Amino acid sequence: MDSLTQIVLGAAVGEAVLGKKVGNKAMLYGAIAGTIPDLDVIASFFTDTVTALEIHRGFTHSIVFSVVFAFVFGWLVSRYESYKDFKGWCCLFFWAFFTHPILDAHTTWGTQLFWPFDLRLAFKTIFVVDPLYTVPFIVFLLLAMFQKRTSEKRQFYNRMGLLISTSYLALTFILKWVAFTEFEKALENQNVSYTKIDTRPAPLNTILWNANVETEDAYLLANYSFFDTKPITFESYPKNHELIANYADNEKMQRMIHISKGWYTISQSENQLYFNDLRFGLLSLEPHSESFVFQFSINEDPITKDIYFVEQPKDTKDGKKLMSQLWNRIRGN
Template sequence: MDSLTQAVLGATVQTALLGRWQGRRALLYGAALGTLPDLDVVIDYGNAVNEMTYHRGFSHSLFVLTGVALLLTWLCGRWRDPGYSQRRLFLTLWLVLITHPLLDAFTTYGTQLFWPLPTTPVAWSSVFIIDPLYTLPLLLAVLAGLVLGPRDRTPRLAVAALLLSTTYLGWTLAAKYSAERQVRQVLAAQGQADARLFSAPLPFTSLLWRVMVDDGPERYRETWVGLFDGHPPQLVPLPRGGELAPILADSPAEQRLRWFTDDWLRYDRLGDDLVVTDLRLGATGYHSFRFVLAQREASGWRLVAEPSLWPRERGGREQLAVVWRRLWHPELPAPVADWAARLSRLPD
């Protein structure tokens, strides 16, 4: 999630548990500690693929953050208020730290909760990376705490905000299940009930979802599913370019991307570049991460030593307006094919 959301989440958690004794300082301590895991962004990992796939790594590990909480409890324990116990201090620091990666795991990016275990990064993918409906209750509780200060034995505003925001996360999981269920009903009628799916909310909403169906290395299908739709989803077949994948058989960068994305990749030859796209992130055709992994020369394809980002085509108000119209007008077709066609075009 965005840095503001992580800061207000940390501030609200610390206020709920220690605000009675720390007052407004709990907001400041919690906000600072809640953003600590994202300091891994200052590390130079060498190339664009590493920058993406090592982010949310060790600094987001539940194992590492538990150790950090124990260390901070030991360091700060001598200055704690005698009104609360060492155990309460540890619980607070631990919750402020681990709620950061747990919230990140609700997004599509991928969070390595169990680093150093080589498990696929966790991406429950039920929340867009910026979601005002989640952030607003926490932000209001923090602003009220700064103005009024915690006036109760238990800061009720902080507790209420946490309950409300957590309930919203539960709602997004239910919405995701509903969207996937609609697609599974279509697939079941085609004899493909066990097909592999990936779903993610479209920007700034939990009511409209992108759902992809894995049809193998050559193609995938995609649709938009609104929770208000009264008709079955229309799955649009799209090329995946798997015939180009053998060119990258010896590429460590491609292997790492396969692992990080759970193999939701697309391959395109664009001019003399072989571009690999993470299909999970962003809206159809406006994907956040595309990488140049090989280049065509007279003698054939050559793996690039340092993968770089392909120029990103950013969506704007026009694209958001299309999403908004589709949300409230289910009869409108989703522009999946038109937008996906951008992936096979050279930049202007």
């Protein structure tokens, strides 16, 4: 999830663990702990693109990290804070660290909660930024913040924030199932033969859902809103996997395919090849758009002949245009 949401979640968890003992300091340390796992993005400054993608939401989002560093930070804080309960501080940092990847596991990228095992949990029920999850959470946290630390109202507000946000997460599983069912019906009604289907919410909401459908030679992409009145339409994007036949045995290419979980297409513009990760969809809802959220140019080193990937920059104009398109599409086709 986005940094603000993780800060709010960490603060609420910190309050639940030590709010009665240390007041707003519990929220402060919880908020700090809620952001620490995302420091793995620093890896992008020191490693190649493929390695940075593998590291993202890896070790720092694992149970191992939550346990080990809860002791480290718990010891550090208990050394200089007036409240010396080592166990209490460890509990605060553990739960703030642990709830971070649990929340991230609901997004499309997912988390390696069980690192070092190569298993990434990705429920794909919520977008990385969702106001319906975050805004109510912030409101109740602010209400709690301005109450006395021993006040029953403070505990009530904080619990309500946690309860409402958790209930919304549970609801997203139901919404995902309903959307998945609608996509399956549409494929059946249109006599589409496919091997697998993947669904996820569109940006900023859980009313509009996206689907990727794999067929023999192409992927079908589609959108469905709960307010739709017309049949779902699928747009075909050829796999073009044969374009990277020369790199089929290349280690970095194999790692990139693994990262995408096999949901990728290859496109070509003039002599340049691009690797398109389909799991995150498109930056446009216009028909036959080629503006993928995550697109990487495939480049070959002239000396070593090895390949490397470069993520293509995103145009802010595309983002603004997408927001307008999303609002119209959410209201139905």
